[in-house]
Amino acid sequence: xxxxxxxxxxxxxAFTVSxxxxxxxxxxxxxxxxxxxxxxxxxxxxxxxxxxYRFWLNIFAMGFGIGVVTGIVLSFEFGLGFAxxxxxxxxxxxxxxxxxxLTAFFLEAGFLGIMxxxxxxxxxxxxFFATCMVALGTLLSASWILSANSWMQTPAGVAIHGGxxxxxxxxxxxxxxxWPYRLPHMLTAAYLTASFMVAGVGAWYLLRGKHQDxxxxxxxxxxxxxxxxxxxxxxxxxxxxxxxxxxxxSKMQAAEGFWEKQSQSPAPYxxxxxxxxxxxxxxxxxxxxxxxxxxLTHSLKGRVEGLKNTPRELQPRMxxxxxxxxxxxxxxxxxxxxxxxxxxxxxxxxxxxxxWFLWMLVSMTPSGIIATLAGWYVAETGRQPWVIYxxxxxxxxxxxVPAQALLSTLIAFVCVYAVFxxxxxxxxxxxxxxxxxxxxxxAEASGSIKNAFRPYVLxxxxxxxDNQFSERN
Amino acid sequence: MNCEHEVxxxxxxxxxxxxxxxxxxxxxxxxxxxxLASEELMKTSDKLHRVHAAxxxxxxxxxxxxxxxxxxxxxxxxxxxxxxxxxxxxxRVFPTEGAK
Amino acid sequence: xxxxxxxxxxxxxxxxxxxxxxxxxxxxxxxxLFQPAKASRDHMVDSIAPTWDGNETWIIMAGVTLLAAFxxxxxxxxxxxxLPVILMLLALGFRGVTFEFRVQSKGHRRAWDVAFxxxxxxxxxxxxxxxxxLMQGVTVEDLHFAGSVLDIFHPLPIISGITLLFGYAxxxxxxxxxxxxxxxxxxxxxxxxxxxxxxxxxFAIACIYxxxxxxxxxxxxxxxxxxxxxxxxxxxxxxxALTVLPEKNRNALPFSLGLSLFVxxxxxxxxxxxxxxxxxxxxxxxxxxxxxxxxxxMIGAACVTPVVLAYSAFAYWIFRGKTPENGWEA
Numbered sequence: 065x066x067x068x069x070x071x072x073x074x075x076x077x078a079f080t081v082s083x084x085x086x087x088x089x090x091x092x093x094x095x096x097x098x099x100x101x102x103x104x105x106x107x108x109x110x111x112x113x114x115x116x117y118r119f120w121l122n123i124f125a126m127g128f129g130i131g132v133v134t135g136i137v138l139s140f141e142f143g144l145g146f147a148x149x150x151x152x153x154x155x156x157x158x159x160x161x162x163x164x165x166l167t168a169f170f171l172e173a174g175f176l177g178i179m180x181x182x183x184x185x186x187x188x189x190x191x192f193f194a195t196c197m198v199a200l201g202t203l204l205s206a207s208w209i210l211s212a213n214s215w216m217q218t219p220a221g222v223a224i225h226g227g228x229x230x231x232x233x234x235x236x237x238x239x240x241x242x243w244p245y246r247l248p249h250m251l252t253a254a255y256l257t258a259s260f261m262v263a264g265v266g267a268w269y270l271l272r273g274k275h276q277d278x279x280x281x282x283x284x285x286x287x288x289x290x291x292x293x294x295x296x297x298x299x300x301x302x303x304x305x306x307x308x309x310x311x312x313x314s315k316m317q318a319a320e321g322f323w324e325k326q327s328q329s330p331a332p333y334x335x336x337x338x339x340x341x342x343x344x345x346x347x348x349x350x351x352x353x354x355x356x357x358x359x360l361t362h363s364l365k366g367r368v369e370g371l372k373n374t375p376r377e378l379q380p381r382m383x384x385x386x387x388x389x390x391x392x393x394x395x396x397x398x399x400x401x402x403x404x405x406x407x408x409x410x411x412x413x414x415x416x417x418x419x420w421f422l423w424m425l426v427s428m429t430p431s432g433i434i435a436t437l438a439g440w441y442v443a444e445t446g447r448q449p450w451v452i453y454x455x456x457x458x459x460x461x462x463x464x465v466p467a468q469a470l471l472s473t474l475i476a477f478v479c480v481y482a483v484f485x486x487x488x489x490x491x492x493x494x495x496x497x498x499x500x501x502x503x504x505x506x507a508e509a510s511g512s513i514k515n516a517f518r519p520y521v522l523x524x525x526x527x528x529x530d531n532q533f534s535e536r537n
Numbered sequence: 538m539n540c541e542h543e544v545x546x547x548x549x550x551x552x553x554x555x556x557x558x559x560x561x562x563x564x565x566x567x568x569x570x571x572x573l574a575s576e577e578l579m580k581t582s583d584k585l586h587r588v589h590a591a592x593x594x595x596x597x598x599x600x601x602x603x604x605x606x607x608x609x610x611x612x613x614x615x616x617x618x619x620x621x622x623x624x625x626x627x628x629r630v631f632p633t634e635g636a637k
Numbered sequence: 638x639x640x641x642x643x644x645x646x647x648x649x650x651x652x653x654x655x656x657x658x659x660x661x662x663x664x665x666x667x668x669x670l671f672q673p674a675k676a677s678r679d680h681m682v683d684s685i686a687p688t689w690d691g692n693e694t695w696i697i698m699a700g701v702t703l704l705a706a707f708x709x710x711x712x713x714x715x716x717x718x719x720l721p722v723i724l725m726l727l728a729l730g731f732r733g734v735t736f737e738f739r740v741q742s743k744g745h746r747r748a749w750d751v752a753f754x755x756x757x758x759x760x761x762x763x764x765x766x767x768x769x770x771l772m773q774g775v776t777v778e779d780l781h782f783a784g785s786v787l788d789i790f791h792p793l794p795i796i797s798g799i800t801l802l803f804g805y806a807x808x809x810x811x812x813x814x815x816x817x818x819x820x821x822x823x824x825x826x827x828x829x830x831x832x833x834x835x836x837x838x839x840f841a842i843a844c845i846y847x848x849x850x851x852x853x854x855x856x857x858x859x860x861x862x863x864x865x866x867x868x869x870x871x872x873x874x875x876x877x878a879l880t881v882l883p884e885k886n887r888n889a890l891p892f893s894l895g896l897s898l899f900v901x902x903x904x905x906x907x908x909x910x911x912x913x914x915x916x917x918x919x920x921x922x923x924x925x926x927x928x929x930x931x932x933x934x935m936i937g938a939a940c941v942t943p944v945v946l947a948y949s950a951f952a953y954w955i956f957r958g959k960t961p962e963n964g965w966e967a
Binding site: 491 | 657687688690691693694697698700701704705706708710711712714715716719720722723724726728729730733734736737738741742757766773782783786819852926927929930933934937938941942945948949951952956957965966
């Protein structure tokens with residue numbers, strides 16, 4: 065069997081980067097959420113906020129750790145799987161990622177230790193500062209890496225001489241045409257992810273009738289943030305759409321499911337298609353009439369440009385781009401609906417009592433992650449066959465590594481990452497089942513909040529005897 | 538009554554519900570008239586509820602279309618601003634149940 | 638201003654910091670495999686938990702600086718060391734996630750500790766393998782890698798792997814002597830009595846073998862013979878001191894001796910490698926990207942590295958002194 069190294073290299077990168085993105089998305093959102101919670105706690109001294117902080121800190125720590133180690137893989141994988149891309153793009157994206165490491169990774173890593181282990185070592189204000197620095201680090205990290213990826217999508221500021229790239233204008237490289245819009249889109253996605261995660265777990269507790277204070281607080285906060293964020297996200301998403309339509313028309317052509325150079329007027333909005341890339345047509349298509357013109361051309365009769373506008377050898381695979389986009393977009397609409405519903409229920413005063421709403425929240429706990437992944441699939445599969453759009457094709461970028469090596473390491477990655485995600489899920493569900501613990505008001509950096517740590521420690525008989533709060537319970 | 542020793546963190550609501558039902562039992566006959574009247578109220582408020590819900594849904598779809606830019610960028614920005622401000626007003630003016 | 642030289646110095650700086658800082662993290666991890674008492678293992682992990690992430694970040698800095706400043710070297714070396722790099726990444730991954738996972742796992746703590754230890758061990762081995770592979774030389778044609786991914790599995794890289802394993806164990810033992818309470822001091826001293834001589838012996842074998850099989854190494858010994866001989870001498874003295882040091886001694890000395898071993902070793906390696914970045918085929922200047930890219934990295938590095946070092950030192954200072962016996966929250 066002849067294995068194609070370029071396909072294997074792509075699958076390996078796709079797998080490792082898809083797995084990776086799940087975790088920074090959570091980390092960026094949760095880090096900022098934790099900063100907000102700690103600020104509220106410092107301001108109000110309300111112990112529920114400390115409870116919320118300690119609960120989500122555990123889950124954040126695990127996710128952050130997996131994000132870091134899977135991220136290290138990527139910084140080397142450019143060279144491992146796509147050495148020719150690394151050689152060419154190194155001068156442009158290398159410095160960007162180097163600055164990411166310098167300004168963001170070190171910042172997160174440096175203060176994470178204090179955030180996780182420093183409760184007894186530093187005062188509350190310094191601890192809060194540490195939390196903020198970690199949150200800032202995640203934000204900076206996203207900024208740099210989005211700049212690098214956006215440069216791959218809309219390259220600017222470089223000159224090409226005999227297969228070598230030279231940067232001529234750093235401002236253009238950094239603030240390339242798509243970055244200013246893709247960055248807020250990604251950041252909002254991360255904050256939305258955290259909002260729905262937090263609200264979903266809170267809703268679960270409300271339905272089970274446990275940890276009422278914790279649950280109400282987190283459902284209220286989560287839905288409030290989600291409502292405001294999804295409105296912003298839908299707005300920014302449309303702007304990203306317009307930008308990518310201008311710079312990567314083939315991507316948006318593939319995303320909408322139209323083949324003909326000019327669609328019919330008015331154009332429908334397709335929800336379900338069976339595309340046939342070989343024959344450049346859809347074998348089946350199901351859509352809402354007129355809605356395509358309304359959403360895609362902002363008019364009642366506008367025609368949409370189809371994928372045949374792009375030469376065949378430069379076309380991305382429609383099936384991938386279309387369905388990734390639909391998943392992301394449908395989840396966005398669902399999130400928007402949930403936002404409206406939450407406002408509606410607040411007006412009626414039944415936010416915590418509406419069972420159907422709470423169940424929806426529970427089922428939408430991972431919605432942010434799925435939507436973000438789908439969005440990234442649009443971005444990356446829609447960019448094909450280019451790895452640097454308009455400059456270098458993916459097939460020309462592969463490393464001189466034999467297919468067998470690629471296959472065996474791909475299998476190794478799948479196995480190891482399977483262990484990571486299984487452990488993460490098992491432990492997260494365990495933390496959720498155990499629930500948040502009673503936390504006393506923070507005194508000083510004297511170790512008096514030791515009882516609030518590590519839920520399992522409270523199970524040991526010695527702790528129960530020592531624990532002054534066992535009487536209160 | 539039986540409520541006192543049950544009062545614990547998570548069960549505070551339960552004890553409140555117990556006390557309400559037991560105090561209702563204490564009242565007697567005048568209660569049944571009130572129950573009938575409130576059933577009437579619930580039927581009309583059901584209809585009103587449905588109208589309200591439909592309005593909310595319609596407004597939601599409308600805002601979605603506006604923010605997505607169907608009516609142009611300036612209106613999208615305005616729509617987003619109105620939506621966010623409106624949401625913040627709801628958060629502040631309508632406290633969630635059980636809030637202090 | 639010779640930018641490639643400056644960039645190469647920065648790469649060397651970040652690699653040195655990585656080897657020293659993550660060296661003792663990985664060393665503690667390796668020693669974990671030999672520690673039967675659960676409470677002691679917890680204590681050992683506690684000593685490195687607050688700062689491991691920052692330590693590990695230096696290797697990302699080195700790799701990414703290579704990408705930015707020497708993309709040709711990056712694109713040759715990574716495919717050349719494809720298998721050990723991936724194994725190292727997976728091993729570091731296991732080590733990293735275990736920090737968080739073992740805390741959550743009551744019943745299977747021992748299994749996670751084994752994962753931690755094995756991950757540390759494999760990572761150390763792979764890093765040594767890569768170093769040995771560098772010394773052995775990489776097949777380059779027309780500024781692209783033209784060898785086989787299996788070239789790395791030859792005697793010199795393997796001996797280097799074992800050397801680095803013992804080297805990190807020395808750093809780990811030294812760190813434990815610095816940070817742990819009485820319960821672990823005996824364990825740490827015992828480990829040093831094994832790892833220090835083993836490190837020296839394998840290091841010597843690796844050096845001799847490298848001279849034998851790689852003409853490039855021979856040439857460097859010929860031109861820098863005296864300097865290298867001095868370094869070897871210093872190495873031997875430090876290793877000897879570590880082996881015969883009495884058990885009760887000043888806490889910082891073993892760690893300092895271990896550090897000096899590494900500084901000497903790195904200095905020697907740098908003497909042999911310079912001015913090639915892909916020994917012994919591609920020079921720094923051949924592999925460098927244009928000055929605009931090098932310049933940006935260097936400006937960024939110059940501005941930000943001092944800040945990074947400052948708050949990293951601050952983090953170490955927060956967790957200074959002996960690691961508390963019952964963990965950070967006791």
